[in-house]
Amino acid sequence: MPLLDQDITKGHQKQAAAWFEDLRNQICSAFEKLEDELAGTNSDQEPGRFQRTAWSRNDDPKNGGGVMSVMKGRVFEKVGVNISTVYGEFPPEFAKSMPGADKDPRFWASGISLVAHMHNPLVPAVHMNTRHIITARDWFGGGGDLNAAFPNTQDTADFHDSYKQACDKHDPDYYPKYKKWCDEYFYIKHRNRPRGEGGIFYDQLNSGDWAKDFAFTQDVGRAFLNIYPDLVRRHMNESWTEEQRDELLYYRGLYAEFNLVYDRGTTFGLKTGGNVDAILMSLPPEAKWR
Numbered sequence: 001m002p003l004l005d006q007d008i009t010k011g012h013q014k015q016a017a018a019w020f021e022d023l024r025n026q027i028c029s030a031f032e033k034l035e036d037e038l039a040g041t042n043s044d045q046e047p048g049r050f051q052r053t054a055w056s057r058n059d060d061p062k063n064g065g066g067v068m069s070v071m072k073g074r075v076f077e078k079v080g081v082n083i084s085t086v087y088g089e090f091p092p093e094f095a096k097s098m099p100g101a102d103k104d105p106r107f108w109a110s111g112i113s114l115v116a117h118m119h120n121p122l123v124p125a126v127h128m129n130t131r132h133i134i135t136a137r138d139w140f141g142g143g144g145d146l147n148a149a150f151p152n153t154q155d156t157a158d159f160h161d162s163y164k165q166a167c168d169k170h171d172p173d174y175y176p177k178y179k180k181w182c183d184e185y186f187y188i189k190h191r192n193r194p195r196g197e198g199g200i201f202y203d204q205l206n207s208g209d210w211a212k213d214f215a216f217t218q219d220v221g222r223a224f225l226n227i228y229p230d231l232v233r234r235h236m237n238e239s240w241t242e243e244q245r246d247e248l249l250y251y252r253g254l255y256a257e258f259n260l261v262y263d264r265g266t267t268f269g270l271k272t273g274g275n276v277d278a279i280l281m282s283l284p285p286e287a288k289w290r
Helices: 007-037 153-168 174-185 210-235 242-261 264-271 276-282
Strands: 051-056 064-071 076-089 106-118 125-134 138-147 198-205
Touching: 007 064, 007 076, 007 106, 007 125, 007 210, 051 276, 064 276, 076 276, 106 210, 106 276, 125 210, 138 153, 138 174, 138 210, 153 174, 153 198, 153 210, 174 198, 198 210, 264 276
Parallel strands: none
Antiparallel strands: 051 064, 064 076, 076 106, 106 125, 125 138, 138 198
């Protein structure tokens, strides 16, 4: 019986999709709280709130879909926390590059994807995603990485420590392995430089114990939620200069280059009939190139 047809797999699908939705709700709540707490620049403006927009894959609900949650506020210049659950068949050419799809082009994929671009240049931007994909095989993937225009040693250390604790809880080999993978993956080859301060990245995780791998993926999401709002609070009330803001916009240009040229998630979304606005949510609201 093909993997997608198994009852136990369908149960896994429901659990994973429900978790991604719950994590989305927790993160959106935490970010709106930050909007309420701002006391520095922009505090005379109204706090931002997430606007949610549902979409269907290929404009057909039978193919699944997702919900975009986007906020343009006074702390978060633009933040998207998107969830999706899509299914169908991979296009023949794309199927060749997906594990298990060469045997059966059908797929099911669910996940959460987050990118935050901040008004204050001293508050680091961030990316996080986790996902579960099922073809003739099944696996988890995801991670999170910090992207500061002005890196802060303590912020970087604390961000990494949060993920290290999550990894060490499951396997002492995970953190060094997934940190290295993140450093190599989020590298802008044509600029010969990393995109940011790193974090962790993992893909095709299938240890043979679905519950164990799912628990790890959940802890990756919790690790992000445990540390990133704290980093925002450290700096969101600090003053900045126009020169710093200018440097932020140039840095965002590098971020955009990576996402458009190298990012697998962008390619996956576009190749599988995802919502273009949701896929390109990661792009900054404003950027510059020298």
